[in-house]
Amino acid sequence: MQEIVYHSQDLSNKSFLITGGAGFIGSNLVSYLLRHGAGKVRVLDNLSTGFLKNIGQFMKHPAFEFTEGDIRDLETCKRSCRGIDYVAHQAALGSVPRSIQDPVSTNQVNIDGFLNMLMAVKEEGVKRMVYAASSSTYGDSTALPKREDQTGNPLSPYAVTKLVNELYADVFHKTYQTDSIGLRYFNVFGPNQDPGGAYAAVIPLFIQSALSGTPAMINGDGSQTRDFTFIENVIQANVKAMLFPDALPHSVYNVACAERISLNNLWTMIKELSHTDSGQIFRASRAGDIHDSLADISRIKSELGYEPIFSVREGLKLTLQWTKNKL
Numbered sequence: 124m125q126e127i128v129y130h131s132q133d134l135s136n137k138s139f140l141i142t143g144g145a146g147f148i149g150s151n152l153v154s155y156l157l158r159h160g161a162g163k164v165r166v167l168d169n170l171s172t173g174f175l176k177n178i179g180q181f182m183k184h185p186a187f188e189f190t191e192g193d194i195r196d197l198e199t200c201k202r203s204c205r206g207i208d209y210v211a212h213q214a215a216l217g218s219v220p221r222s223i224q225d226p227v228s229t230n231q232v233n234i235d236g237f238l239n240m241l242m243a244v245k246e247e248g249v250k251r252m253v254y255a256a257s258s259s260t261y262g263d264s265t266a267l268p269k270r271e272d273q274t275g276n277p278l279s280p281y282a283v284t285k286l287v288n289e290l291y292a293d294v295f296h297k298t299y300q301t302d303s304i305g306l307r308y309f310n311v312f313g314p315n316q317d318p319g320g321a322y323a324a325v326i327p328l329f330i331q332s333a334l335s336g337t338p339a340m341i342n343g344d345g346s347q348t349r350d351f352t353f354i355e356n357v358i359q360a361n362v363k364a365m366l367f368p369d370a371l372p373h374s375v376y377n378v379a380c381a382e383r384i385s386l387n388n389l390w391t392m393i394k395e396l397s398h399t400d401s402g403q404i405f406r407a408s409r410a411g412d413i414h415d416s417l418a419d420i421s422r423i424k425s426e427l428g429y430e431p432i433f434s435v436r437e438g439l440k441l442t443l444q445w446t447k448n449k450l
Contacts, residue, residue: 126158127355127359127432128159129155129358129359129362129363130159130362130363130366132366133160134156134159134160134161134162135160135161135162136162137161137162137163137208137209138161138162138163138164138165138206138207138208138209139156139161139163139164139165139207139208139209139210139211139365140165140166140167140203140204140207140209140210140211140249141153141156141164141165141166141167141210141211141213142166142167142168142194142203142210142211142212142213142214142240143167143168143172143173143212143213143214143215143255144164144166144167144168144173144178144189144213145166145168145170145173145174145175145177145178145189146168146172146173146174146177146213146214146315147173147177147311147313147315147316147317147354148213148255148308148311148354148357148358148361149166149168149173149211149213149214150173150177150178150315151313151314151315151354151355151357151358152211152213152358152361152362153166153178153181153187154181155358155362156362157181157184157186157187160186161186162186163186163188163206163207164181164184164186164187164188165187165188165189165190165203165207166178166187166188166189166190167190167192167194167199167200167203167214168189168190168191168192168214169191169192169193169194169214170191171216172216172217172317172320174317177315190202190203193236194214194232194236194237194239194240195231195232195235195236195239196239197239197242197243200236200239200240200242200243201242201243201246201247203243204240204243204244204246204247204249205247206247207247207249208249208250208251209249209250209251209252209253209365209366210240210244210249210251210252210253210254211252211253211254211361211365212237212240212252212253212254212255213254213255214232214236214240215232215233215236215237215255215284216228216229216232216233216281217281218281219259219278219279219281219282219409219410219411219412220409220410220411221281222279222280222281222282222284222411223279223280223281223410223411226280229280229281229284230280230283230284233281233284233285233287233288234284234287234288234291237254237284237287237288237291238291240252240254241291241292241295241301241303244301244303245295245299245301250302251302251303251304251364251365251370252292252301252302252303252304253303253304253305253306253361253364253365254288254292254303254304254305254306255305255306255308256285256288256289256305256306256307256308256375257281257282257285257307257308258307258308258309258310258350258377258379258416258418259277259278259279259281259282259285260274260277260282260285260286260289260307261273261274261275261413261416262274262275262276262277262278262282262413263275263276263278263413264276265415267415267416267417268381268417268418268419269377269416269417269418269419270377270419270422271307271375271376271377271419271422274286278411278412278413279410279411281411282411288305289305289375292305292373293373295373296372296373297373302370302371303373304364304365304367304371304373304374304375304376305373305374305375305376306357306360306361306364306375306376306378307375307376307377307378307418308352308357308378308379309349309350309351309352309377309378309379309380309416309418310324310325310326310349310350310351310352310379310416311324311352311353311354311357312324312326312327312351312352312353312354312438312439312442313353313354313355313438313441313442313445314354314441314442314445314446315354316354316442318330318331325349325386325389326351326389326393326439326442327442327446328340329389329390329393330393330397330439330442330443330446331446332401333393333394333397333399333401333443334397334399334443334446334447334450336399336401337401338401338402338403338404339390339401339402339403339404340403340404340406341386341387341390341403341404341405341406342386342406342407342408342409342412343386343405343407343408343409343412344405345385345386345387345390345403345405346385346386346387346414347385347386347412347413347414347415348383348384348385348386348414348415348416348417349383349384349386349389349416350379350380350381350382350383350416350417350418351380351384351389351435351438352378352379352380352431352438353380353431353433353434353435353437353438353441353442354438355432355433355438356378356379356380356429356431356432356433356438357378359429359430359431359432360376360378360423360427360429363427363428363429364376364427367427374426376420376422376423376426376427376429377418377419377420377422377423378418378420378423378429379417379418379420379431380418380420380431380433380434380435381417381418381419381420381431382417382434382435383415383416383417384435387403389435390403392435392436392439393439393443396436396439396440396443397443
């Protein structure tokens with residue numbers, strides 16, 4: 124894949140903390156920052172959903188630091204933020220089904236842990252925290268496309284936690300003048316995404332089915348649509364949000380491609396790209412899932428200069444190739 128640069132500043136004098144840096148999004152962000160000469164990239168991860176293999180190649184890099192620790196511990200968060208300019212807070216317990224099965228753990232990590240990070244950012248003088256928000260915040264709103272100022276009622280414990288994150292970040296800005304930006308991710312996919320977990324996302328599961336010649340499992344009738352977003356678009360959004368030169372009031376932005384595709388069409392595209400004729404098996408819809416999703420990205424484009432470079436199809440090609448190389 125051709126190297127694309129999303130920043131214009133010199134990173135050699137800047138320090139970054141990536142929470143959840145051994146996970147899917149975090150490890151890709153670590154890779155970008157180190158490739159472009161960041162002065163320090165520190166990772167905090169408890170390895171509950173992340174993997175050392177995602178960051179193993181960076182362990183001997185002179186600008187890289189790894190701390191195995193938990194954001195549910197305030198002192199760990201404070202130590203991790205010490206001497207840091209920018210925080211990319213990716214650590215969370217994702218997955219709507221997981222949150223329905225275990226709302227207590229989801230709350231402890233996503234709310235208690237998030238509050239700890241805000242406290243650490245405030246007390247250690249971090250310039251800005253960019254954090255992983257979620258399109259699940261739109262809840263039962265049926266309006267399309269999804270605009271940042273038009274949300275509905277949450278449909279899962281996970282969605283509640285992500286809404287609370289935004290509320291806390293806004294209050295901390297107003298009360299303590301902390302600088303934070305929330306990025307509402309829409310169905311991110313790409314290299315380093317784990318297909319083996321109990322709550323794996325649909326694209327790595329579909330790719331696994333295509334490459335193994337087994338039927339894809341589709342929840343519902345497959346007509347539901349999503350705004351799938353390749354990881355490189357998400358890395359671009361994080362980098363631009365962290366390095367945006369002017370302080371902002373607490374802001375929240377959609378991060379997506381502003382194009383939607385049904386699960387049936389997604390499976391057809393993956394079969395075509397992988398040259399397989401595997402079938403599909405339809406099963407019951409999942410509790411807490413919405414039927415349609417599509418982002419309005421006009422705000423992040425106009426305010427942060429974000430422009431999705433990779434389409435779903437281009438992202439699928441790259442993800443398929445990465446997956447094949449790992450087999």
